[in-house]
Amino acid sequence: MEKQRKKMNDEPVLDFGLKFGGILTELGNFTQDITRMVEEGKTEMSKTGEISFDRSKKVKGMYGVSVRMGGDGMPRVDTFGRRPESDTREPIVDIFDEAERVQVIVELPGVEEKDISLELKDSLLTLTAGKGDRKYKKEIDPGAEIKGEPKKKYKNGILEIILQKA
Amino acid sequence: MLADTLYGFDVFDEPDQVQVIVELPGVRKEDLSVDMRSTTLDIIARAGTRQYHRHIELEIPVKSDPVISGKNGVFGILLGKV
Numbered sequence: 001m002e003k004q005r006k007k008m009n010d011e012p013v014l015d016f017g018l019k020f021g022g023i024l025t026e027l028g029n030f031t032q033d034i035t036r037m038v039e040e041g042k043t044e045m046s047k048t049g050e051i052s053f054d055r056s057k058k059v060k061g062m063y064g065v066s067v068r069m070g071g072d073g074m075p076r077v078d079t080f081g082r083r084p085e086s087d088t089r090e091p092i093v094d095i096f097d098e099a100e101r102v103q104v105i106v107e108l109p110g111v112e113e114k115d116i117s118l119e120l121k122d123s124l125l126t127l128t129a130g131k132g133d134r135k136y137k138k139e140i141d142p143g144a145e146i147k148g149e150p151k152k153k154y155k156n157g158i159l160e161i162i163l164q165k166a
Numbered sequence: 167m168l169a170d171t172l173y174g175f176d177v178f179d180e181p182d183q184v185q186v187i188v189e190l191p192g193v194r195k196e197d198l199s200v201d202m203r204s205t206t207l208d209i210i211a212r213a214g215t216r217q218y219h220r221h222i223e224l225e226i227p228v229k230s231d232p233v234i235s236g237k238n239g240v241f242g243i244l245l246g247k248v
Contacts, residue, residue, distance in 0.1 A: 157239015
């Protein structure tokens, strides 16, 4: 495989319940799902919950988590969607660890390129995008020391970021 | 596939038309096809490894000539009411 998915997840899977607290009750027992995933040999899955904000406004949010199995059998847990108390969504992010660079793919449907900003500080990338009622924010840990400025390319709702390893 | 489960759609019931908004990241307008059958709508898109299929029950009779617009992976489908 030319590109390899980043192996690790930010927190151990068992911390999941603590991290997501109340949302977990809507999503069910994820740890069990991960176990089943391993047994069935699946490489990715996701689970979502729907959150109603205010019925009169017809606003509905979606929040969920996705789990993908790395080549080493370590699950990588990620969150996406919109938290109930926020109008900012967490986009879906894929990180590919390559020899000299890290490629990050972010799904950002519905924003303009000029409304995307990236800030790199101490090898941690903060992405903010969108405006008005469509906003995204995500902190991305590339898992390596990064030098220089991130390069970005946005097309059809998908952002590609290239980070040079130090 | 995973991506297919993450994005929803909105349906707006307006006086003369129904507007459907779908998020399909990675999709260009020309990758999109809409299949109308009475009050059901199937939105199908293929772009590289990404495939999307949205099946929407409108419960409102609409004309079968949808007008599709959109960019940056978000599309609006306008359907005139019968």
